Amino acid sequence: MTTWYDEAFRPGSEIKGKWNGRVYVVERLLGAGSNGIVALVRRGSARFALKAGYETVDHQSEINSLLAISLKDNSFKNFLIDADDMIVQGKGISFYVMRYIEGVTLSDFIHKRGQDWIYVIGSNLLRKLTEIHKSGYVFGDLKAENMIVSNYGDVDLIDFGGVTSKGRAIKQLTEVYDRGFWSMGERVAEESYDLFSFAILLLKSLDHRKRFTGFIKTLPQNRELDHLTAIMKENPVAAQLAPFLNKALHGEFRTSEEASIYWRKLLAGKKVAYSTLKLPWLKICFAASLFICGATIYVFWG
Numbered sequence: 001m002t003t004w005y006d007e008a009f010r011p012g013s014e015i016k017g018k019w020n021g022r023v024y025v026v027e028r029l030l031g032a033g034s035n036g037i038v039a040l041v042r043r044g045s046a047r048f049a050l051k052a053g054y055e056t057v058d059h060q061s062e063i064n065s066l067l068a069i070s071l072k073d074n075s076f077k078n079f080l081i082d083a084d085d086m087i088v089q090g091k092g093i094s095f096y097v098m099r100y101i102e103g104v105t106l107s108d109f110i111h112k113r114g115q116d117w118i119y120v121i122g123s124n125l126l127r128k129l130t131e132i133h134k135s136g137y138v139f140g141d142l143k144a145e146n147m148i149v150s151n152y153g154d155v156d157l158i159d160f161g162g163v164t165s166k167g168r169a170i171k172q173l174t175e176v177y178d179r180g181f182w183s184m185g186e187r188v189a190e191e192s193y194d195l196f197s198f199a200i201l202l203l204k205s206l207d208h209r210k211r212f213t214g215f216i217k218t219l220p221q222n223r224e225l226d227h228l229t230a231i232m233k234e235n236p237v238a239a240q241l242a243p244f245l246n247k248a249l250h251g252e253f254r255t256s257e258e259a260s261i262y263w264r265k266l267l268a269g270k271k272v273a274y275s276t277l278k279l280p281w282l283k284i285c286f287a288a289s290l291f292i293c294g295a296t297i298y299v300f301w302g
């Protein structure tokens, strides 16, 4: 039996908004999760990501959250392009259209470019969190699957289903990233909640031994932060970040802005060699500047 999404998301098929009347042509599926299904679509020459929700209420709440954090003049502005309903097999299905982010998962990025990139990625992710926190919200379900990394460590967050107003109960979470799972605090939307998940995200991506899958199976009384400290001792990049990670895990940062300042100071103090990062554009810029310099000499003195 063909499901509504097989029909709606077949490459080449058109999705027409019932209320706004905009038409999108499906290129291909990008992914599916517990809340919805996402496709790469085209409108004219522009490409977008279109997400159709399984549950109307959850879907609407995701749109509202996205709208709320994009009201301020920040990088989320204009992320949400359209929100409408489509009719598939006689049924109304809600969808929203957002910016299409080209990139890879955090683990793929690190695997390809090296663990040192975590310094840049971490700094960019902290900036994103700060923007959300300044809007009066927390991201809630921060995890590697909810971010896309592109170019030179640029970070984009996707999946806004967990975004929660500060002070409210966290509405969507993933076990190992949740401080409640580790008995390290309440499931309340505070900046420190996201910062705990941020620390787990970094540790998980640096852990060669993939211990986090095992943690899910442990009994609550056996989930100790000592397991995480072991990763900090074994991995040189995690060891550099240990003072930051420990503070984030223990809820010692009140705000993400405070955490960002600490991050920068820590890495400046440790003299993290950004030059060790493989930055091809530096080489390109260097070659370009040599060429321009040569051309100028030729034009003026030739």
Ligand SMILES: Nc1ncnc2c1ncn2[C@@H]1O[C@H](COP(=O)(O)OP(=O)(O)OP(=O)(O)O)[C@@H](O)[C@H]1O
Pocket (backbone or CB within 6 Å): 030, 031, 032, 033, 034, 035, 036, 037, 038, 049, 051, 098, 099, 100, 101, 102, 145, 146, 158, 159, 160, 161
């Ligand atoms: N804006 C975007 N640009 C590019 N790809 C995207 C975008 N939004 C989502 N995706 C892709 O679609 C997949 C599913 O999206 P999303 O995580 O929002 O679904 P979900 O149902 O909320 O998932 P979960 O079960 O993790 O809650 C993502 O893993 C990602 O690969």
